[in-house]
Structure formats: C-alpha cells, structure tokens
Amino acid sequence: MGDLDTSKTDVREVTIGHQSSYEPHMIETEVLSLQTLDNVPSNPDPNIPNDNNVLEESKFDKIKTNTKNILSKYLKFVGPGIMVAVAYIDPGNYSTAVSAGASNEFSLLCIVLLSNFIAIFLQCLCIKLGSVTGKDLSRNCYEHLPRWLNYIIYFFAECAIISTDVAEVIGTAIALNILIKVPLPAGVVITIVDVLTVMVAYKPGASSMRFIRYFEMGVALLVVGVCICFAIELAYIPKETSVRHVFRGFVPSSQMFEHNGIYTAISILGATVMPHSLFLGSGLVQPRLLDYDIAHNNLGVLTDNIDDEEEVEVGNSNAINRDEEDKKRASREQSMEDRYFNYRPTLDAIRYCMKYSMVELTLTLFTLALFVNCAILVVSGSTLYNTPNAADADLYAVHDLLSSNLAPAAGTIFMLALLFSGQSAGIVCTMAGQIVCEGHINWKLAPWQRRLVTRCISIIPCLVISISIGKEALNKALNASQVVLSIVLPFLVAPLIYFTCSKKIMRTEVTVHDSDLDITEQHLKQEEKNIDIVENEDGTTIKVVNMANNWIVTIIAGIVWVFLSLLNVYAIVQLGLTHGDVS
Known part of the structure; x- marks a missing residue:
C-alpha cells in the first residue's frame, strides 16, 4: 500500500444491515483501522484459531436460528x-x-x-x-x-x-x-x-x-x-x-x-x-x-374490559341468577363479535x-x-x-x-x-x-x-x-x-x-406523534413511495400507506378475469347448443 502516514489514521466503515419481518432497520457499524488491516499477516499460524472459521460458525448459527424462527412463525x-x-x-x-x-x-x-x-x-x-x-x-x-x-x-x-x-x-x-x-x-x-x-x-x-x-x-x-x-x-x-x-x-x-x-x-x-x-x-x-x-396491545384498553371484567362476572354464578348469567354470556359474545366485525x-x-x-x-x-x-x-x-x-x-x-x-x-x-x-x-x-x-x-x-x-x-x-x-x-x-x-x-x-x-x-393509517417521528420514519422506510402524509393541528402526523395492487398485478388480474369470462361465454353457448343437457 506504499508509505502510510502514521500521523493520520484513515478509517473505513463496514456497515452490516439487518431487518426482521416487522421491525425497523437494525444497523451495526464496525470501524476498522487501515493500519490494523495492513498488519494482518499473510500466512497466519495454523495453531492460532482462524477468525474466518469463527465467523463462518457464527453465520451458520445465525442462519439456523433464523430458520427455526421462521418455521415456528409459519406453523402458527x-x-x-x-x-x-x-x-x-x-x-x-x-x-x-x-x-x-x-x-x-x-x-x-x-x-x-x-x-x-x-x-x-x-x-x-x-x-x-x-x-x-x-x-x-x-x-x-x-x-x-x-x-x-x-x-x-x-x-x-x-x-x-x-x-x-x-x-x-x-x-x-x-x-x-x-x-x-x-x-x-x-x-x-x-x-x-x-x-x-x-x-x-x-x-x-x-x-x-x-x-x-x-x-x-x-x-x-x-x-x-x-x-x-x-x-x-x-x-x-x-x-x-x-x-x-x-x-x-x-x-x-x-x-x-x-x-x-x-x-x-x-x-x-x-x-x-x-x-x-x-x-x-x-x-x-x-x-x-x-x-x-x-x-x-395495539387495540387499547377495550380488549381488557371484554376479556377480563366480563369474564369474571360471567363466572360468578353465586352472585347472580342463571338468567342474568346467560344474559352476561350473550352480551360478552355480542361484544366480542362487534369488536371482530369493526x-x-x-x-x-x-x-x-x-x-x-x-x-x-x-x-x-x-x-x-x-x-x-x-x-x-x-x-x-x-x-x-x-x-x-x-x-x-x-x-x-x-x-x-x-x-x-x-x-x-x-x-x-x-x-x-x-x-x-x-x-x-x-x-x-x-x-x-x-x-x-x-x-x-x-x-x-x-x-x-x-x-x-x-x-x-x-x-x-x-x-x-x-x-x-x-x-x-x-x-x-x-x-x-x-x-x-x-x-x-x-x-x-x-x-x-x-x-x-x-x-x-387498500390503505392503512399510522398516527405518529412528533416525539416518535424518527422511529416511525425508519419503520415506514421500505414503503416510502406509497405513503401520503397528513399533519394535524394537535401535533400528530397521519401517514397513509397505500397497499393497492401494483400495475403488474393489476394487469395479471385483468387477464385472469377476461380469460374466465370468455370461458364462461363459451360454456353458456355450449349449454344452449345442447339444449341445457349437462349430463
């Protein structure tokens, strides 16, 4: 590498990015000195543990762990x-x-x-x-x-x-x-x-x-x-x-x-x-x-009221008669279905x-x-x-x-x-x-x-x-x-x-408070092309994420529909020619 000025240390940043399926980007930065890189011997002693082997084992363990996590999530x-x-x-x-x-x-x-x-x-x-x-x-x-x-x-x-x-x-x-x-x-x-x-x-x-x-x-x-x-x-x-x-x-x-x-x-x-x-x-x-x-805990305290308080009241058959207990159970079922449909x-x-x-x-x-x-x-x-x-x-x-x-x-x-x-x-x-x-x-x-x-x-x-x-x-x-x-x-x-x-x-809204704006920016980075931003007077920002079909999926969907429709017309014509005989 020629003569190296030791009074100035050049620094190279090696960035390794990792992102899970639903979490923000996790960035790990490692700073390596060029002087250290120059001092690595070309023929290391075989008796000394090789860092490459350690890295390979670490990568293998990471792949194994990620595979187990993916399979466990898939089984659910x-x-x-x-x-x-x-x-x-x-x-x-x-x-x-x-x-x-x-x-x-x-x-x-x-x-x-x-x-x-x-x-x-x-x-x-x-x-x-x-x-x-x-x-x-x-x-x-x-x-x-x-x-x-x-x-x-x-x-x-x-x-x-x-x-x-x-x-x-x-x-x-x-x-x-x-x-x-x-x-x-x-x-x-x-x-x-x-x-x-x-x-x-x-x-x-x-x-x-x-x-x-x-x-x-x-x-x-x-x-x-x-x-x-x-x-x-x-x-x-x-x-x-x-x-x-x-x-x-x-x-x-x-x-x-x-x-x-x-x-x-x-x-x-x-x-x-x-x-x-x-x-x-x-x-x-x-x-x-x-x-x-x-x-x-993304739905607020409403779920706690449904799952805990009403369940306790329903189970307390000594305090209320059976008719009231049935009404409570029916009311709880109705509340849960209303939550589900809304x-x-x-x-x-x-x-x-x-x-x-x-x-x-x-x-x-x-x-x-x-x-x-x-x-x-x-x-x-x-x-x-x-x-x-x-x-x-x-x-x-x-x-x-x-x-x-x-x-x-x-x-x-x-x-x-x-x-x-x-x-x-x-x-x-x-x-x-x-x-x-x-x-x-x-x-x-x-x-x-x-x-x-x-x-x-x-x-x-x-x-x-x-x-x-x-x-x-x-x-x-x-x-x-x-x-x-x-x-x-x-x-x-x-x-x-x-x-x-x-x-x-096909859209979903994310309400962001000003204090969480930086975190949410990273969270929505992968869909930044499909985001509309609406700022409210109360200091919150609503980010609308568009999840509609892109033009490729739209074209394929149109072709599928036309194909099914043409086959449908053919079937109706054949049905007419056979005078309704479907045997």
Whole structure:
C-alpha cells in the first residue's frame, strides 16, 4: 500500500444491515483501522484459531436460528390454507376429473395445473383484501358498493353457496349409500349434522385462537384422510401406466381438444376455482391479525374490559341468577363479535401476517389440493380411458368400474375419499355461507339466530333439490351445480379485483406523534413511495400507506378475469347448443 502516514489514521466503515419481518432497520457499524488491516499477516499460524472459521460458525448459527424462527412463525399460520384447499377437492371435482380422465386420458392435467395457478393468484388477492381492510369480500361489498349492486353480488354469491351445498350433500349421500347402505334421503339429512356442528362451534369473533386452531386441525384430519385414500388408490393403477406419459399431460397437447375436451376443461376450471372460496379466503385471515394486535396491545384498553371484567362476572354464578348469567354470556359474545366485525388491522399486523398467510396457502394448494385433483384424473385416465360410457358415468357407475377394473377395494377407497371430501367441504361451505349472508346483509339478530337464518337460506333449497329429484337425476344435479359455479365465477371475481386495485380501500393509517417521528420514519422506510402524509393541528402526523395492487398485478388480474369470462361465454353457448343437457 506504499508509505502510510502514521500521523493520520484513515478509517473505513463496514456497515452490516439487518431487518426482521416487522421491525425497523437494525444497523451495526464496525470501524476498522487501515493500519490494523495492513498488519494482518499473510500466512497466519495454523495453531492460532482462524477468525474466518469463527465467523463462518457464527453465520451458520445465525442462519439456523433464523430458520427455526421462521418455521415456528409459519406453523402458527397453518390452518386457513387447508380450509381453503377443501373447497378445491369437494365432490364436484370428482365428477369432472373422472370425466376428464375417461375421455381425454392425462391430457387435461395441464388444465388442473392452470386452475391451481389461477386459484392461488385469486386467493392471494383475498388474503390481501382481508388483511389490509380487516373485512372479508362480502363485508367490503356491503360497505363500498351501491346497495343495488351489493344485492346483485349477494344473489350470485348465494347461488354459488347453494350450488356448492348441492354438490356436498349429493356426494356425501352417495358415499354413505354405497359404503353403509344408508338410504339417500336419510344420507341427505345426515349431512345437516356438519351444519349444526359449525353453527354451534365456529364463532370466529367470540372464540379463542386456540379453539379456532383446534377446529382447523379437525378439518385438516379429513383432508389428510382424502390424501391417504388417493395415495392408496394410485397404488392400484395398472403397472404398465407410463410415468412419463402421465407427466406429459401437464404440457398442452392436441389430445386435450378431443371428445369435446374444451367443455370438459371449463368444467374443471369451474369445479376447481370455487366462487365461495373467495369469501372464505378473505375471511379466515382476520382471527390471526386480531390475535397479533391483542398480543401486542395495539387495540387499547377495550380488549381488557371484554376479556377480563366480563369474564369474571360471567363466572360468578353465586352472585347472580342463571338468567342474568346467560344474559352476561350473550352480551360478552355480542361484544366480542362487534369488536371482530369493526376491527381494522394495524400496519404491524398486516406486515407480519400477510406474507405468512400467502406462503401457507400457496404451499397447501400446491401440495394437497393439486395432488388430490391430479390423482383423481390419473386414476380415471389409467383405468377408464377408452372404456365405453365411462366419460358419462355417474358416481355409482364410477364405483362399479373401479371395483371391476382395478380391485374391489379401489371402489371402496374412492367412496371413502368422497365421504371425507363431502364432510370437510360441507363444513367449509357452511362457514362460507355464514360469511356471505352476514356480510351482505346487516342483520339485527342475536349471533345464534343470525347463524340459523343464514344457513337455512341455502340449506333448505339444497335439501329440497337433493331429496326430490331421485337417484337417477343426482348426477345431472351434480353436473348442473358445477355449471352454475362456472357461470357466477366472473361476477364474484370482479369486485375482488376492483377492491384490491383501489387506493381508497387498500390503505392503512399510522398516527405518529412528533416525539416518535424518527422511529416511525425508519419503520415506514421500505414503503416510502406509497405513503401520503397528513399533519394535524394537535401535533400528530397521519401517514397513509397505500397497499393497492401494483400495475403488474393489476394487469395479471385483468387477464385472469377476461380469460374466465370468455370461458364462461363459451360454456353458456355450449349449454344452449345442447339444449341445457349437462349430463
């Protein structure tokens, strides 16, 4: 380095930056003298501990610790993605996937994969909407749309809920009829049990986070049961089935256009991208956001009054009679639900929860949901392709074909998977129906009365349809429900895209006192391009953070909507050409 002036010491600053997921930048500055750097020997003694090894071990420990922290945080968010995944493996998927495999072998696997991509994209928009606004899609419609438009959206949403209920009820009733010979009308009535279970148990506003997680894990067990059934089912497929030929189906080919394959592809899209899942996905994120803000004391003293004082009064049954105790308990439940429905997440909660929710949902849909849908199609394609009348077979005929072509156990396992899917999807559809009806209409009823009325709106028409049509028409009703879902899908995706692109809706406010201004400046640095500042006379500053979709996401959302709409028009035209034949 040449001659060095020792009277002046040059100083070099080495800055190492680190930022956690929701904390301000942490800056560590180390000052090293150039003289010290010059005095480092080029050939250090091997007996002396090497600082590089120490640094490498330190880096490894840091990576290990960070990985453990990320995994522990991620595990807290496991649940909502599984609940949403149930909507993509309901009994309606069985009928369409079996028909696709029987008519086009494996060539429509690419449509299953495309449907999964679209579903993940739309569900990420749902998570974003629910996280930023603190409201699900239906409540955003009620708050931001004109009343007439809100009721139109509600009509389409209720049609989707009823159609989904029809598919769950029919699938569960058929599975019970085949497995344990329960008469179809009795099987239809038995499906009401899951409705009553959800109505009694699931109260997102008044239930603890621990109870909600237990509820989610109960549904997850049913989903795992479905996956196990199809893992066993895949073991029965013919040995001559080529793995390469199966994976070739994930690439578009001319075979997918054979045997009216485009119409079948539209049915797969309609059965996979379920409209009611949009309301479900935007509503399941709130409990964890609320739990985060309560844990970090971001909601003020109101939560203490609800959680502590009223709980003490309710538990003191010796001081008050039972009627007053019931009134206190009902009042506490009402207060907690009011807090839940009026809750607006803080910026910290949004930053912390939204990315983990999206990752959990993506991994779940790309593993559980994609596996089940592909497995149904692969089993059908390897077993029923080129089999006479297999493409138009109902679930009874599918059971017989699998039992005769593969093994008697194959048909039974298929029906067991159908039963698990029907039960889990029925529970999830009940939750979605509750979200839809409570959000679009401002009910002035007690919580339990509201839940009873909202579920009767959809379950009664569903039961009438399922019981009155008879065994022969069940398959047509199942297929018709999927057609209805395909038709209403673009009408329900449109408000989702509109809300997430709106800067007036997708925004969150941070109130800053002058004493905390420097800290908050660092806290909001990563979003400085999307911040509007409003200064008040009381010495506070309100920073409005814009979290609307950027132009890339907006373009992709527009393309998805146009694509779904064009497929919808094609399906309606085909329906007219076949004079309404959906069999």
